Amino acid sequence: MNLKQLSELLGLSQTTVSRALNGYPEVNQATRERVLKAVKETGYRPNKAAQRLATGKAGSIGLVMPTETGHYSDVHFGEFLSGLGEAAVRHDFHFVIMPADPQDEIGALRRLAASGNVDALFLAYMRTNDPRLAMLKSLPIPFLVHGRSLGSEPDYPYLDVDNEQAFHDAAKLLLQLGHKRIALINGPEHLDFAIRRRMGLATALCDKGLMLGPEHMHHSIMTDEHGQLAMERFLRLPERPTGVLCSSTVLALGAVRAINQAGLKLGEDISLIAHDDVLPLLRPENFSVPLTTTRSSLRAAGSRIAERLIGSLQQKADMPEQELWKAELIVRASTGPALA
């Protein structure tokens, strides 16, 4: 029994039957009741969940959202979700978001996959030797990773920014401008992107015979408050850094505040380069001293990832398995020559 047959049986148009089933107020009560009675008698399945159960497709992508009281919401996550949404809306896909205790992410991913409510899974906030990868590979549904996992066999589908190259390029610019003490205000230490960015800086310094000392490194969640605290600590060092790399414009917001409050001039007394995820909230060109940045759009990454996941479900063959995006290095006023 399909919609056409049901409509013919009832002597109603398919539009009317469909509207009655979907609760449109324009359909009068008597008609609605006739339709519902016929549905019961014929076993017609108006319910999309039922249809999807039959076809085995849910039209959705599953995500786990680590959640706990006091856990910071992440502006980067919201922006990424907007990008996913841009692509999903073109294909009439939706998302199933499962909030989960950060200790229970693997369990939550399993439950999502087993629920039958998602066709594919999306993974982010990658760590070294990430234990979620092995589990995802054992599941019968496809998945896609935003980022990579150092220490894991690189045999999984991903989209990543070349974080090591980005921070290597940024550090190299500061070195060319004569800076020798370059510090890092980074994201959480256990996350893959943070490790790669640190490696990029360390390698550039090493090429010049310089070392990245522990007193010049800060790792934390990426809020302006943490950026400010980190910069305040750097500025109290006997030999303070003259150049700083920041893993987010959000961290840079706090770092710049600390520089201003210390009475120093950004781009003269101290140079700073931030990674710019192109958050509409914080444009680097709008800082009172516009920021030099490594730029890669999180929204574009989200959109591309949703396109790839949906494409893999529709078995489009031209979807590359692994993509590494290059960040652009854009010079503005926050960088200048090191003072002699």
Added chain:
Amino acid sequence: MNLKQLSELLGLSQTTVSRALNGYPEVNQATRERVLKAVKETGYRPNKAAQRLATGKAGSIGLVMPTETGHYSDVHFGEFLSGLGEAAVRHDFHFVIMPADPQDEIGALRRLAASGNVDALFLAYMRTNDPRLAMLKSLPIPFLVHGRSLGSEPDYPYLDVDNEQAFHDAAKLLLQLGHKRIALINGPEHLDFAIRRRMGLATALCDKGLMLGPEHMHHSIMTDEHGQLAMERFLRLPERPTGVLCSSTVLALGAVRAINQAGLKLGEDISLIAHDDVLPLLRPENFSVPLTTTRSSLRAAGSRIAERLIGSLQQKADMPEQELWKAELIVRASTGPALA
């Protein structure tokens, strides 16, 4: 056929059968195949979607996310989602988020409700005479509104902040400090919260025989860039305002930049009060001149809304239908007496 019966039939523990069905790698291939064969033969439903189809419960709340290319992601939305997640994780609920063209929100809500994938719907970004309310009332599943809709019959379940009172209180403080020209940097003009905040300011001015002129009002999406542009325009007026109300700390970020760039002192030359949604990204106490604010936590609102929706599904009787939260007025350094 339930899990216990299936396990007895196979001579396996329930744990092993459950693990085999959920794709745990610890279960060997032969056992997994035996289990899957028995599932087919017996008609056992391991699939949660199937179970939920049988019980009529999906364990989820549906949201529509307005999405279009160039549409700004909203940091306020991310923070609210974190609050929803906090409550949902306690009850093992998840979210189904449907991205939709802003012109097609009603259609998207209908499709979500008809999908069978959600037990309840959540509605936000309320407008005057909001057409979505009538549609939601016609659906067989419960819904809850964040905010309210001026011009609509107030017979729907909601949680709102008393936005009119908040901005009335803020304006009253500025008036007591001797300010007479008070301007408003507000959210989008068609949104209910923005209209109520404008009313709060207008009423407080009116009580003192003053008018809120069109040259003293700005309406836009709430980014720092728009806050800056609005403040720059105010500062160019022949009789510039001495006090300003901002609908978000994000708008205030740009407004304060414009004040600084004009060489004016916040809290002395010009006073500013911002509404603080308690975004972890932008704490008003961390501004170089700490901001006086009207405060109400978006995350707490999200958590409460999820509790109420889940409670209504579990038919807990003590869930109030309508809640109006009072914002706190917290005085910091960005407000001071009007210059004579």
